[in-house]
Amino acid sequence: MPWVRSPQKTMTHMSVVAAAMMVMNIVTYGFNLVAARMLVPAEFGALTALLSLILMANVVALGLQAAIARRISVRPEHADAIIHTASRVALAVSVAVGVAGASTTVVLTPAFHFSSLWAVVFCGAMMVPLTLTGALMGVAQGTAQWHRLAVLFLGNGFGRLVGGVAGLAIDASATSAMAGLALGAWLPVLLGGGLLRATGDGDVQSRRPLVVETAISASTLLAYFAFSNVDALLARGAFEAHDSGLYASGLILTKSTLFLPQFVSVVFFPSLARDSGHVTRLRAAGLVALLGAAVVAGAAVLPELALILVGGEQYREISDDLWLFAVSGTFLAIVYLFVFDALARRERGVAVLVWLAAAFVFAVAWFGSIGIVGLVVTMAATAATLSILLLAWPMLRRQ
Numbered sequence: 001m002p003w004v005r006s007p008q009k010t011m012t013h014m015s016v017v018a019a020a021m022m023v024m025n026i027v028t029y030g031f032n033l034v035a036a037r038m039l040v041p042a043e044f045g046a047l048t049a050l051l052s053l054i055l056m057a058n059v060v061a062l063g064l065q066a067a068i069a070r071r072i073s074v075r076p077e078h079a080d081a082i083i084h085t086a087s088r089v090a091l092a093v094s095v096a097v098g099v100a101g102a103s104t105t106v107v108l109t110p111a112f113h114f115s116s117l118w119a120v121v122f123c124g125a126m127m128v129p130l131t132l133t134g135a136l137m138g139v140a141q142g143t144a145q146w147h148r149l150a151v152l153f154l155g156n157g158f159g160r161l162v163g164g165v166a167g168l169a170i171d172a173s174a175t176s177a178m179a180g181l182a183l184g185a186w187l188p189v190l191l192g193g194g195l196l197r198a199t200g201d202g203d204v205q206s207r208r209p210l211v212v213e214t215a216i217s218a219s220t221l222l223a224y225f226a227f228s229n230v231d232a233l234l235a236r237g238a239f240e241a242h243d244s245g246l247y248a249s250g251l252i253l254t255k256s257t258l259f260l261p262q263f264v265s266v267v268f269f270p271s272l273a274r275d276s277g278h279v280t281r282l283r284a285a286g287l288v289a290l291l292g293a294a295v296v297a298g299a300a301v302l303p304e305l306a307l308i309l310v311g312g313e314q315y316r317e318i319s320d321d322l323w324l325f326a327v328s329g330t331f332l333a334i335v336y337l338f339v340f341d342a343l344a345r346r347e348r349g350v351a352v353l354v355w356l357a358a359a360f361v362f363a364v365a366w367f368g369s370i371g372i373v374g375l376v377v378t379m380a381a382t383a384a385t386l387s388i389l390l391l392a393w394p395m396l397r398r399q
Helices: 007-038 041-057 059-074 076-103 105-111 118-142 146-170 174-184 187-196 207-238 241-259 262-274 279-301 303-309 313-345 350-367 371-397
Strands: none
Touching: 007 041, 007 146, 007 241, 007 262, 041 059, 041 076, 041 118, 041 174, 041 207, 041 241, 059 076, 059 118, 059 207, 076 105, 076 118, 076 187, 076 207, 105 118, 118 146, 118 174, 118 187, 146 174, 146 187, 207 241, 207 313, 207 350, 207 371, 241 279, 241 303, 241 313, 241 371, 262 279, 262 313, 279 303, 279 313, 279 371, 303 313, 313 350, 313 371, 350 371
């Protein structure tokens, strides 16, 4: 097959993807930094909660991406038929997710004190191109078109930056920012639309197995994103507007620490799928931990620099605690790696552990007055415990 390459070439192309993901994350951080400076803390807290909702809903796109990539990789001789099926499934699923997301505005707007019903509607609108982008990335991964996958990652990042900043320039509000983000999310679809055009004639692949596999992957990823964003939603719902904005500022560092090593999961994923032992997963986890530790040390030693990176003087009240947010992000990144390790190995039961962790954080924060420091410490401690459990999970299941 034209996309079957030597392992050395594949690793070279995966390095290109890793670089593109890092640029995408830096650009995404850039938008968060601009938003933190252009919005008052209350509006920035609302935007952070909205972006957390997007992250959780995006598990459908990630599940679709994983399912398509795996199917093409396993059966490359049927790639055209799989792509033909994927294009139809992706269109139907993207519209369904978008409509479902927009319809939740009647519940989420009062629950999280959003100033306009349109904010959540724009979240739903954004999910349509994001889900289509997930399908495009799955095709690029499955056919080993690594440079095109890198372009999609870059388009995703810069589309959000340009669209989001444009929305903020029109009106400094969370609702306007979401409108711009929804438009900017179409950039990777425009850049990679040709990937979903199959050259074959027939549709010999059943749509149902693809939908089922997408649902299984998405359910596991949903558990992770619910856990990794539960504190953002709790801060918006349980704290007063000012403290919610302060916590949202600290979350910039948490998300930056979380996103920084995500390229490790992409680069190591094939090896994780092939390795029946634990050497690869320990090596990958060690690399993620090392990168996280560097951020924690930087935030602890240079709190003034960290404060600049999360929004500036209006968030000074939280400057001494920023290193705790980096600790939380480090353990969330390790959990992220182990979740993808579970997907690669098809380990069962991982989603249950992650949901239990999310429920624990929710119970502690919602029923107790723990404040900003208490919430981030609870999140970090729970993520650390979950990391240990996920590390041991494959060995425990085989006993």
